[in-house]
Amino acid sequence: MGRLWNQYIRWVMKKLSSTGLEQELNQKEIIGELVFPEIAAVARQMAAEGIVLLKNERNTLPLSVNDTVAVFGRCAVDYFTVGYGSGGDVVAPYRKNLMEGLRENGVRLYEPLAQRYSKWCSSPKNEPDEGFWGNWPMNYPEMPLKEKTVAEASENSDAALVIIGRAAGEDRENLLKKGSFYLTDRERSMLELVTAHFNRVAVIMDCGNVIDMSWTESYGDKIGAILYAWQGGMESGTALADILTGKESPSGALTDCIARNYADYPSSSSFGGKEYNAYTEDIYVGYRYFESFAKDKVLYPFGYGLSYTxxxxxxxxxxxxxxxxxxxxxxxxxxxxxxxxxxxxxxxxxxxxxxxxxxxxxxxxxxxxxxxxxxxxxxxxxxxxxxxxxxxxxxxxxxxxxxxxxxxxxxxxxxxxxxxxxxxxxxxxxxxxxxxxxxxxxxxxxxxxxxxxxxxxxxxxxxxxxxxxxKATILSELPQERSAASRDIPFSEVISGNASVDSFVAQLSPEELDQLTHGHGKMNFCYGISGNAGAFSGVTEALRKHGIPAMITADGPSGIRIRRTVSLLPCGTALASSFNQEGVERLYGLVSREMDPFGIHMLLAPGMNIHRNPLCGRNFEYYSEDPYLTGKIAAAAIRGIQSTGRSACPKHFACNNQETRRNRNDSQVSERALWEIYLKGFEIAIRESNPLAIMTSYNKVNGVWSHYHYELVTQILRQEWGYQGLVITDWWMQESDSPEFPQLRNDAYRIRAQVDVLMPGEVGKKNDPKAHTLVDSLADPGGVTLAEAQRCAANVLRFILKIEGVRENA
Structure with a gap:
């Protein structure tokens, strides 16, 4: 995996241009090195702290210095270090697999078997197929094993490690099929052979999501230890080896309970719908359901995790x-x-x-x-x-x-x-x-x-x-229009504190207000680092003439997603499994420092939706089935990201709990479940870390797309919780009319909800009457008011003022 990844990195880098900021950055980095190398040790520690020991009998683990260890499973070589999509596609300097980690920790491997796997995995016909967007691999086909090979390994080894790997990703769910939620026939055959010939067997789950674990019961004491290793980022192999060798004692705990069968999960009958999902389980998500009604259907309870001591x-x-x-x-x-x-x-x-x-x-x-x-x-x-x-x-x-x-x-x-x-x-x-x-x-x-x-x-x-x-509620809450000053005010005076945001906004034309509440229009903004997710604020000539700087964004739950070498972090579930708020804050504090030389102002992270169902493709990005744990870990990540004057952007607000038709699906959920389960984590994070920005979700919530949702964004987020920061859309939004105000469409509908910025900013085809821009609506007697547009523009400008360096560079 490491060899293939380095080849890919070199190919990507050859394709990049070397002009402007990128040329400057080329002087600061070399492939295989980090701008902040000290981040590796913290990432390794946090990956290790998130590993969960589910079973350990007969002193199976830790491995002894005198042990010869036979390692089975191709994922020991082709390790899944993170999931796929915007939460995982990071250009890492390296990705340590388990074989590398074991060797670095001085473990004596049964080399004939290790070499067999190395040779088989490096064969062109067996190289991993990384697929393409939304069609990434869920597993890698296992190397066929003969009983003679396993028998020889057992005669010359003291213990066996069996590694089973799974990957998930954005815009795609896990499936109730072999190779996804269930084991493949080759994986079962591998387990049968190894448990038949070895008395000391440890199974390691290299997964970002919970998958079926019912098979473990059929092996009884033939399997002595089980580890849920999650996906540990670039230090996956070394962190896992630290645990296996006892350099670190396991200290992670499950952030989801593991049920005996998929049908036992209360959401199993209402997940994956193409048009909608009725959240019939209501507040009884995960352990709330099982502890109340079905304790006997749980294999491993929420919060479970063993230690060596x-x-x-x-x-x-x-x-x-x-x-x-x-x-x-x-x-x-x-x-x-x-x-x-x-x-x-x-x-x-x-x-x-x-x-x-x-x-x-x-x-x-x-x-x-x-x-x-x-x-x-x-x-x-x-x-x-x-x-x-x-x-x-x-x-x-x-x-x-x-x-x-x-x-x-x-x-x-x-x-x-x-x-x-x-x-x-x-x-x-x-x-x-x-x-x-x-x-x-x-x-x-x-x-x-x-x-x-x-x-x-x-x-x-x-x-x-x-x-x-x-409708009556909205009309009673419309804001007052700002009064324009008698002279033109440059934004530099706002930065210096000699003029107010409101007075500056009041002088802007409808066209400028429109520009200020849109992103640049496409990803990879030309004035930012290559591979950025897009930019907003000073992205037009008119806005730059006022002195408004552009704000550059990048994806970031598992590291800064740009076309440069950066740190690849453990996946979200791994970090939450550490239950270590201080460690998460420290890790993202280093990521915040890493953002600086690349000119990134906003990191689109953390992902903090609830693990409603184990099949959700982005569960690896998210933290837990529990909203309290989610909020606490997210708050730690946000504090870290914002510790150097950058902005976090927690997402997705709210109920992005499946990837199937995620931009069309309607999450139909009671108010109570919204407040107590799906919004509570956001409320905790806002109260404890004050994120400067929040991203809405793609999906509908009770019939209204989140990027138009007045009740979610204005009433709950801003009025109930007192949030004063920026709200942006996820990338692109759906066209729609307001049911309450039929003349409000698209951007005007979004502005009324107080969703401040459309990202990345495309509005539709030119002269398309359905586009209905903010400028069109401002000229319509039944459209959005000037005061509403000014309110969103002011939110954008106040955001800029909170970013480190804006005042110094004015």
């Missing part, structure tokens, strides 16, 4: 109003060093609303503890953050966040299943935490029956549908 935890908790302070003293009681994740869950009363049995409410990770060493971690929980949203009025408090009457149990443990009560808080009467208002509800005619918990029993009841008059 053992720990003892002593917990105490105290209450101060609605704040719970939990102190946990963790002691390493084993013989090896290691880290421990402390997880705190909140057990909820079922109440009138019906709640999950428990939800993740806090977590912390210790430092590396030597044998006998202890550390106390403190976790604060605000009960109000876990109030239930009443979208039906059944509690008597419609459109409110409510802590219902009953007992709230504070539970501490090592996973969602293994917890102990440390404190019980009794609510004698319901507490109204926050009064909200109906927003983004299911439309009449699109109703469905959703899952509810009635005293521990599973029922389905009709989902509440829209009650309010959205």
């Amino acid at each position: 053992t720990f003892e935890a002593q917990s105490e908790a105290k209450q101060a109003d609605d704040t719970i302070i939990v102190n946990v003293r963790v002691t390493n009681t084993g013989n090896l060093r290691g880290k421990r994740i402390v997880q705190v869950y909140l057990g909820l009363p079922c109440g009138k609303l019906g709640n999950p049995v428990k939800v993740l409410a806090g977590f912390a990770k210790t430092r590396t503890l030597e044998p006998g060493e202890s550390q106390t971690v403190t976790i604060e929980i605000d009960l109000r953050e876990f109030a239930s949203y009443d979208d039906s009025g059944i509690s008597g408090y419609k459109s409110c966040f409510v802590l219902e009457q009953g007992d709230y149990h504070i539970e501490v443990g090592s996973n969602v299943r293994d917890t102990k009560d440390v404190l019980t808080v009794r609510k004698e009467t319901p507490e109204i935490v926050r009064q909200a208002r109906e927003a983004a509800a299911v439309k009449p005619g699109c109703g469905f029956n959703r899952l509810v918990n009635r005293n521990g029993k599973l029922y389905y009841e009709a989902v509440p549908t829209v009650q309010k008059d959205l």
